[in-house]
């Protein structure tokens with residue numbers, strides 16, 4: 391199926407905006423780590439940030455369309471770092487519901503990943519939509535340098551939204567970039583709150599199980615909210631950092 395240029399342009403605007411917004415939150419570390427999204431109508435292709443660039447300088451024209459096997463289809467001259475094909479591509483290939491795949495080493499969520507048996511505590515209202523949809527990788531095997539590692543991570547993630555990778559950091563997926571970015575922000579906020587609340591060794595108050603069970607697996611309100619959230623992010627960046635659209 392041919393690529394829909396208008397849909398691809400919108401995906402590029404959203405991806406560049408997500409990268410810039412994440413950089414504003416302090417989630418950027420060096421010029422590595424990736425945000426990717428399936429090309430609209432072409433789930434066999436992904437759109438991803440280029441090698442060697444900060445998220446804070448992401449521009450629509452710098453993003454790269456690739457196959458899952460590492461072939462670069464964009465003609466902007468950019469390359470894509472190897473680990474993108476060892477984590478992101480296998481997850482897109484194995485899990486079609488993971489339209490957007492975001493991976494960071496954001497500090498508070500990564501701190502939970504560094505704990506022995508670390509879990510995200512079910513104690514914070516804003517994160518109720520994902521508490522029961524978090525998978526944990528307890529088998530750290532060094533940097534992800536083969537597609538087999540990404541396939542292992544995809545199997546662990548399954549239907550869940552978040553994979554907390556021990557000794558590494560979090561990975562968040564969504565049915566859209568807006569959903570995934572909002573979930574990423576909620577996750578970091580939740581982990582930060584948890585670390586603050588646990589400071590001094592105090593016990594956390596869990597949210598009652600019956601309330602957690604009442605949250606449907608796919609919250610329509612979250613989907614609607616994430617749409618408005620993505621639009622707001624683009625609106626603010628269009629005003630304050632309009633070069634991201636270039």
Ligand SMILES: [Zn+2]
Pocket residue numbers: 423493494495558559
């Ligand atoms: Zn990483």
